Amino acid sequence: MESLTFRHTTQKALPGTKREAIIGVVASGNLEVLLERVLAPDACEIAIETAINGYGDVWEAVVADFVARAQPGGLRISVNDGGARPDTVSLRLLQGVRLMED
Template identity: 60%
Template sequence: METLFIQRDAAQRAPGKSPHALVGVVASGNLEVLLERVLDGVRCEVHVKTPAAGFGEVWRAVIEDFIERHAPGGLRISINDCGARPDTVSLRLAQGVRLMTMEASE
């Protein structure tokens, strides 16, 4: 397993109030994304565990693009990958940010 860590400042805080959310499953060609609203300000951290070695640059590009488009400030994002393609990764990240805006009624 290869681990990657990417940290950036986003343009703004991620919208919504949900403290955490999980999307996707760890299955071949898929991944799970856990988002947690635990960081200060507009910082965004992404931790990736992947069985596919040597794709660091691709991951970096996909995640930087995501942070730019979705402004997930304040989120720590943890990914368990199972060989997902870049478009699947982008889709799950976007779904995750959207789920963070849904009210988990208390």
């Protein structure tokens, strides 16, 4: 197991008022994403627990790309990863953000 945490500053807050959402399931090749609107409007923190060690660089890139695209200001995002591929990770993060925008 490996724990990774990334902190980003966003240009804006994520729209919407939803306090909390969860999407996905921890399974082989899949992951769950818990989103909580608990941070300052221009802050985003992403904490990852992953079953597969040694992919910190990939996670860093996927997360940076996601933050740039989604501007998830205000969110603390927690990930339990069962060994998902980067495209699955991106998809779940974006799905999660969409739930929070409702």
